Amino acid sequence: QVQLVESGGGLVQPGGSLRLSCTSSEFTLNDGAIGWFRQAPGKEREGVSCIRVSGGSTTYIDSVKGRFTISRDKVKNTVYLQMNSLKPEDPAIYYCAIRQFTPLCSPYVEQYDMWGQGPQVTVSS
Numbered sequence: 001q002v003q004l005v006e007s008g009g010g011l012v013q014p015g016g017s018l019r020l021s022c023t024s025s026e027f028t029l030n031d032g033a034i035g036w037f038r039q040a041p042g043k044e045r046e047g048v049s050c051i052r053v054s055g056g057s058t059t060y061i062d063s064v065k066g067r068f069t070i071s072r073d074k075v076k077n078t079v080y081l082q083m084n085s086l087k088p089e090d091p092a093i094y095y096c097a098i099r100q101f102t103p104l105c106s107p108y109v110e111q112y113d114m115w116g117q118g119p120q121v122t123v124s125s
Contacts, residue, residue: 009119022096038092050105
């Protein structure tokens with residue numbers, strides 16, 4: 001089973017930055033689409049950003065546009081989510097997920113095949 005492993009969560013002050021990483025030791029992230037989702041307590045899991053691995057095109061939800069950047073490093077087999085200017089509404093568990101058999105990004109949780117474990121991102125002064 002493909003495993004996605006995330007890292008980079010933690011505590012940061014408002015306005016600060018964090019970079020999340022998503023990688024796999026069993027699967028080469030050369031195709032498909034990788035999405036970053038987040039889930040805050042009592043809320044639905046929402047798609048934050050997505051990247052088409054082969055073409056590199058990206059999508060973002062409006063609330064993170066201009067602050068978050070998704071990217072991939074094929075040599076390191078890793079997808080990143082750079083989060084800048086973090087706000088009090090950003091704290092959540094952040095998950096990466098993969099659509100293995102299609103390069104199309106999707107905001108829908110059920111359309112992703114595999115998920116990481118989800119690091120916690122906390123924004124607090």
